[in-house]
Amino acid sequence: MCVVGPTASGKTALGLEVAEVLGGEIVSADSRQVYRRLEIGTAKPSAAERARVRHHCLDLVDPEETFDVARFRAAAAAAIADVERRGRVPVVVGGTGLYVRALLGGLCPAPPRVAALRESLARIVRAEGAPALHRRLGMLDPASAARIAPRDAVRSVRALEVALTTGRRLSEWQAAHGFREAPYEALVIGLARPADELAARIDTRARAMVAAGLLDEVRALGARIPIDAPAFGAVGYREMLACVGGEVDLEAALAAMVRATRRFAKRQRTWFRAEAAVVWRHPDRHRARILAEAAAFLAGGARPDAAPA
Numbered sequence: 001m002c003v004v005g006p007t008a009s010g011k012t013a014l015g016l017e018v019a020e021v022l023g024g025e026i027v028s029a030d031s032r033q034v035y036r037r038l039e040i041g042t043a044k045p046s047a048a049e050r051a052r053v054r055h056h057c058l059d060l061v062d063p064e065e066t067f068d069v070a071r072f073r074a075a076a077a078a079a080i081a082d083v084e085r086r087g088r089v090p091v092v093v094g095g096t097g098l099y100v101r102a103l104l105g106g107l108c109p110a111p112p113r114v115a116a117l118r119e120s121l122a123r124i125v126r127a128e129g130a131p132a133l134h135r136r137l138g139m140l141d142p143a144s145a146a147r148i149a150p151r152d153a154v155r156s157v158r159a160l161e162v163a164l165t166t167g168r169r170l171s172e173w174q175a176a177h178g179f180r181e182a183p184y185e186a187l188v189i190g191l192a193r194p195a196d197e198l199a200a201r202i203d204t205r206a207r208a209m210v211a212a213g214l215l216d217e218v219r220a221l222g223a224r225i226p227i228d229a230p231a232f233g234a235v236g237y238r239e240m241l242a243c244v245g246g247e248v249d250l251e252a253a254l255a256a257m258v259r260a261t262r263r264f265a266k267r268q269r270t271w272f273r274a275e276a277a278v279v280w281r282h283p284d285r286h287r288a289r290i291l292a293e294a295a296a297f298l299a300g301g302a303r304p305d306a307a308p309a
Contacts, residue, residue, distance in 0.1 A: 001018060001022070001024065001089060001090070001091045001092070001186065001187050001189070001294050001298065002029075002091075002092040002093070002100060002104070002186055002188040002189065003015045003018065003092070003094075003189050003191065004092075004093075004094065004095060004097070004100055004188060004189070004190050004191070004278065005095060005190050005191030005192070005193075005268070005269075005272060005283075006191075006193075006198060006264075006265035006266075006269050007043075007202070007235075007261060007264060007265050007268065008043075008198060008201040008202045008205050008261070008265065009095075009191040009193050009198060009201070009265075009283065010201075010283040010284070011093050011094065011095065011191060011283075012043065012049065012093065013283070014189075014191065014283045014287070015091055015093035016045075016049060016052060016053050017287075017291070018091050018290070018291065019053040020052065020053060021291055021294075021295070022089045022091070022291075022294060022295060022298060023088055023089055024053070024083070024088055024089035024090065024091040025053060025054040025055070025056065025083045025088050025089070025090065025091065026045075026055045026056065026091050026092075026093050027055075027057050027076050027080060027083070027090050027091065027092045027093070028045075028055060028056065028057040028058050028093060028094050029057070029072070029076065029092050029093065029094025029095075029099040029103065030042065030094040030095060030096055031067070031072070031096040031099060032231070032234040033045075033057075033058050033059075033094075034057065034059070034060040034067050034072070035059070035060075035061060035062070035063050035065075035067070035230075035231040035234075036059045036060075036061065036063065037062075037063060037220075037221060038063065038217075038221070038231055038234065038237070039217060040209050040212050040213060040214045040217050041209060041214050041217060041218070041234060041235075041236040041237050042234060044058060056075075056076075056079035056082075056083070057075050057076055060075060063221060063225045063229050063230070063231030063232070064225050064226070064230070064231070065230065066154060066230050067230070068154070069098050069099055069102045069107065070102075070107060072096075072099045072102070072103075073099070073102050073107060076092070076099070076103050077103070077183075080092075089298060092186075095268050097268065097272055097275070100188070100275075101275070103184075104182070104183075104184060104186055104188070104277075105181055105182070106181025106183070108170075108173050108174045108176075109173070110162050110166075110170060111162060111165055111166055113161065114165050117161055117164060118157055118161060121133060121156075121157045121160055121161065122153075122157065125153045125157070125228065126228055130150065130151045130153040130156065130233070131150040133153060133156045133160070134148065134149075134150040134151075134152075134156045135150075136160065137156050137159050140160065140163050140164075140169070141159055141160075141163050141169040141170060141171055143169065143171035144159040144169060144170045144171045145159070147171075147267075147271070149263075149264065149267060151233060151238065152233060153230075153233060154230055154233065158170070186277075187279065187293070187294060187297040187298070187303060187304075188275070188277050188278045188279060189280075189281055189290055189293075189294070190272050190275075190278040190279065190280045190281070191280075191281065191282070191283045192280040192282055193282065193283070199262055202258060202261045202262055202265060203258050206236070206254060206257050206258045206261060207254065209236065210250070214236065214240055215240055215243060215244065215253075218241055218243075218244055219244050221237070222241060227241060235257065235260045236257050236260070236261065238260075239253050239254075239256040239257040239260060240253055240257065242256070279293070279304055279305070
């Protein structure tokens with residue numbers, strides 16, 4: 001069972017309920033919640049929520065470390081095997097589309113990393129910023145650039161590395177692979193909220209994060225790790241860093257955070273809408289329907305109608 005969708009759509013709440021009803025445990029598919037000490041800004045499940053339902057794939061690495069889809073897939077597969085071995089139901093919850101795709105469809109066999117080239121690309125990021133590297137990617141591999149956020153230095157570096165070392169675009173490698181492996185039979189529920197409803201939730205959650213101490217969390221992290229650490233690529237953290245550094249005031253940082261989060265949510269919606277297997281449901285209006293469909297599917301029933309909700 002997978003619960004996917006854009007940020008602030010209600011994945012955590014629904015995932016918890018599904019896991020409790022079905023006797024499950026949650027496997028996080030969030031590329032920022034893997035980082036230790038990133039709590040408020042990643043909307044990481046609270047201690048109380050983790051006490052309700054056991055969680056996996058949280059707090060796997062330090063903020064300075066690079067974490068990629070291959071490492072996620074290995075960690076998630078191990079967690080799923082552990083959950084199933086104990087007779088429980090794995091419930092994958094998260095908004096990182098590539099993680100979910102790789103988990104359910106396999107990994108594209110692209111070439112290994114090239115340390116010297118990666119360092120050269122990292123120097124561009126440090127000197128000119130991640131968007132500058134993304135513009136270079138747009139010229140070399142437009143299809144990959146369209147799927148990667150301008151500030152996502154990790155994925156921009158990987159896409160450029162593949163293209164420059166093989167002469168073949170990452171998007172071409174991925175198209176040839178097609179993510180057609182099928183290690184699991186999964187029901188993937190996508191949370192469909194109208195755009196205006198989601199925008200309002202994003203605004204409310206951003207303000208709640210600030211009220212909960214996001215600025216202090218970012219200040220503490222900034223005192224311990226370099227500003228170009230991979231974890232600081234997360235939406236919210238880079239905007240608050242500007243406030244910590246005195247470049248903008250808190251209201252301006254908050255407004256920038258909301259704008260960036262809305263853009264991020266739009267990219268997530270676009271990604272998941274392109275995934276044919278996703279069954280779209282409104283997380284509030286269709287709550288009972290989702291639980292019933294999940295129970296029937298896991299009992300061996302047919303996959304529910306995938307028409308958009």
